Amino acid sequence: MSQPQFKNWQAIQDEVLRRIHAREWPPGHVIPGEVDLAAEFGCARATVNRALRTLAEAGILERRRKAGTRVALHPVSRATVDIPIIRQEIEERGSAYGYRLVSRETALPPARARIMLCPDTPAPCLHVRALHLADDSAYTLEDRWISLTTVPEAADQAFDRISPNEWLVTTAPFTHGDIAFGAAAATAEEAGLFETETGAPVFVIDRTTWDHARAITTVRLVYAPGYRIHTGIGG
Amino acid sequence: MSQPQFKNWQAIQDEVLRRIHAREWPPGHVIPGEVDLAAEFGCARATVNRALRTLAEAGILERRRKAGTRVALHPVSRATVDIPIIRQEIEERGSAYGYRLVSRETALPPARARIMLCPDTPAPCLHVRALHLADDSAYTLEDRWISLTTVPEAADQAFDRISPNEWLVTTAPFTHGDIAFGAAAATAEEAGLFETETGAPVFVIDRTTWDHARAITTVRLVYAPGYRIHTGIGG
DNA sequence: CGCGATATTATGTATAGACATAATAATCTG
DNA sequence: CAGATTATTATGTCTATACATAATATCGCG
Known part of the structure; x- marks a missing residue:
């Protein structure tokens, strides 16, 4: 249970990404709630929230209140383009x-x-x-x-x-x-x-x-x- | 001093944007620190942080530890393009x-x-x-x-x-x-x-x-x- | 005066607890 | 049984506090 303690949100994000790529959490899969993950990773819920929210902004995860968080079915690749002077x-x-x-x-x-x-x-x-x-x-x-x-x-x-x-x-x-x-x-x-x-x-x-x-x-x-x-x- | 109380981070973000567009904080201007803004807006520093961090990710602000936060000199327009299936x-x-x-x-x-x-x-x-x-x-x-x-x-x-x-x-x-x-x-x-x-x-x-x-x-x-x-x- | 060590400072992030909100599930009612 | 009401639940956010980190300013010393 007590994994090597993920202490910062980037480490949690990496671990979530690893599970997605390793097919532990396949596309469409509803992942555990924030409280469960926080307990598993041994950190505060806010830390898990930051990691998952960032992944949702990147289009990897889809989050809906009450419904939970699921791995995106069709991960649109979201490219950010800088248009400088x-x-x-x-x-x-x-x-x-x-x-x-x-x-x-x-x-x-x-x-x-x-x-x-x-x-x-x-x-x-x-x-x-x-x-x-x-x-x-x-x-x-x-x-x-x-x-x-x-x-x-x-x-x-x-x-x-x-x-x-x-x-x-x-x-x-x-x-x-x-x-x-x-x-x-x-x-x-x-x-x-x-x-x-x-x-x-x-x-x-x-x-x-x-x-x-x-x-x-x-x-x-x-x-x-x-x-x-x-x-x-x-x- | 006590403005109409900005309570959520989006309201703070809007107010910061307003000041930038109104030229109260012109490009290159170093804006007050998070603690000062938190005191002025009557909210926690974390809330101000969220607002400013999001604006920095959008390219509107430039933040550096110790140096503080300044309005970007050349606000690159950052477009996010979704490439779906x-x-x-x-x-x-x-x-x-x-x-x-x-x-x-x-x-x-x-x-x-x-x-x-x-x-x-x-x-x-x-x-x-x-x-x-x-x-x-x-x-x-x-x-x-x-x-x-x-x-x-x-x-x-x-x-x-x-x-x-x-x-x-x-x-x-x-x-x-x-x-x-x-x-x-x-x-x-x-x-x-x-x-x-x-x-x-x-x-x-x-x-x-x-x-x-x-x-x-x-x-x-x-x-x-x-x-x-x-x-x-x-x- | 130059340079390295140290102090200061603003942002970055973690935490525990609380309440808000939206969407679903369950329940009540006609 | 349909439709409206209420309960539940997961995410969304705020607060206050604490410590971490990076970059700058300052000080001390040769």
Whole structure:
């Protein structure tokens, strides 16, 4: 009974994972309650709770009050992707960061951006397109619409030295956002910038951010061919 | 002083977020210690700890022992992406799931797969290619190499009714993995399956999973044109 | 003044006990 | 027997206290 005494929540988590992988607790199996496990492991219930709660957040376990804790039937692999500031991302690759403003104008946003920024009544927005370079070659093209009703200060910014990407994170923090990854065909202009052919597959990120109920900005990031988002998954 | 009494950790988290967004605590600012906040909010330190720890995990705060807690300078947006079983993903879209085995053979893996599965000495692996359909139209093509040294049972599986994707999650659970998102050009065969043209941009997921030190499988999922991974980010 | 030993401090975590909450099981009632 | 009510139960969370740990600040000494 008295196992070698699991004293911290990580050790308990490891032991639970071991039992799952060793098929002692197969998928769908309802595992003992927190009090039982605490007694078995010789620790407080709160410690077991921390271990199991963390595993539930990772998608390994499913917990429901009264019903108990069971091993997930279909352990979805939950990957957490960090999307840093572009300059930071390039510098962390060991490359020299470069920036070039492509265009900047105030206009009524097209349908796709309008739906995100001002769904009720069309309002003028700032449209900025800028190129981020890594070691003098094009890394990503930032095509951004900024709501001038939410961030009127943006109208005073030239964006010729500092990118909207960088300016916004320190100026207009968001409460929540919405992000999508996809693939697209390079336009003629993009193909020219990335030194590839029109229609070449490029990786695309679409992101919109809000401050409470008010939309701040919506951006499309088109990356150079070959770009990949890479991360680990822990089960 | 005595604010309207924040009693649970979520309320404290909301209040901390409010102060950050209201610029009371600007980026880089060192916020009061846990004991001080506990006194101000009229709750236990553990409650404050839970609130701040969760915010640190989300990337909003940066905490270091002795140094204290500060508002992150560059709040990276951390998106958590759920990658479910393909059948489940299709059914949750409200589509009818279909499956078709394309090819199945035992062979020595090519360089890309060999590096992941058996970096030391080449070993025969099972190569399965299968098509997942949503409402009778191609949804994703699964191109998978399975290590027969780690999962010898796979040799007995025909994979003509059940996909490797689904069989593996319930048979060979992984301890950790590695995942990458990218864009690629459709091959002639893929273009035929997806009813598009050769070279069309397609979204691709490459994933490799391990059971401790032994590689289980490496898979490339090629999605139909227009496919997007979508998720939210909470700041 | 430089450098290593020591003190300080904020976070990290464990514990026992208590109450809250949600979901199920059991029971009562018409 | 159906439907509403109550009891039970496992998780969720809070509290107060204690000790652990890591990083910094300070002190003492050559």
